[in-house]
Amino acid sequence: MGVSLKDVAQRAGVSIKTVSNVVNNYQHVTPAMRAKVQQAIDELGYRPNLTARHLRKGRTGIIALAVPEFGNPYFAELAGAVIDAAARHDYTVLVDHTAGLREKELLVSQGFRSHVIDGLILSPIHLETEDLMARTETAPLVLLGEREYEAPYDHIAIDNVAAARAAVRHLIGQGNRRIAFL
Structure with missing residues (x-):
């Protein structure tokens, strides 16, 4: 079983919601709190469960x-x-x-x-x-x-x-007179 938000919250001494806010990069987390949670994430090797995240977001x-x-x-x-x-x-x-x-x-x-x-x-x-x-x-x-x-x-x-017309006009504008299309 992988490391959960709850595990990170316990290690950091914060709520699960605070860990979620850090993981989801919400602005309203103080730099000190973000650093504390990030340290717990790093120590535990937490990785977000993308399947669960996708289910929540639909x-x-x-x-x-x-x-x-x-x-x-x-x-x-x-x-x-x-x-x-x-x-x-x-x-x-x-x-x-x-x-x-x-x-x-x-x-x-x-x-x-x-x-x-x-x-x-x-x-x-x-x-x-x-x-x-x-x-x-x-x-x-x-x-x-x-x-x-x-x-x-x-x-x-x-x-x-229209693209062919524009290309031919460009070539004619460059002075070309013998134009081939392959």
Whole structure:
């Protein structure tokens, strides 16, 4: 059995609420009291029970990101950006690899790991609108990519036509006249 808040409180000679306030970094704890509790935490090797904390808050603190491939620099950069943004809000990102396979996209979208996540960001290749409409999972879903879906989920995509137009305008503005697109 691990060290509890009660154990830390007894060692420090304070209430459990005071230990909780220190652990949760509440402002209204004097520096002396914070130091006293922190010393007890260090001596006992206390570590917060994240499972209990997540149950109390009603969230896991984990967001899933499912992408079709890791070798593509776009998805590596995307994963980095999602992880950085999530960390700023005290979330951890669970990254999953679908390999662009319909079976894996279905498994992820239908909530295979729903009990451990607060939301899913999915970049599907083979899912259809019908697959998304059949989804019974309650965790929020955000779709990425160019395909349009008639489904009630948030969808993030770039306007490829506008992006191509901007790129060509830039090249023309630089004096280029023979422009190729591969």
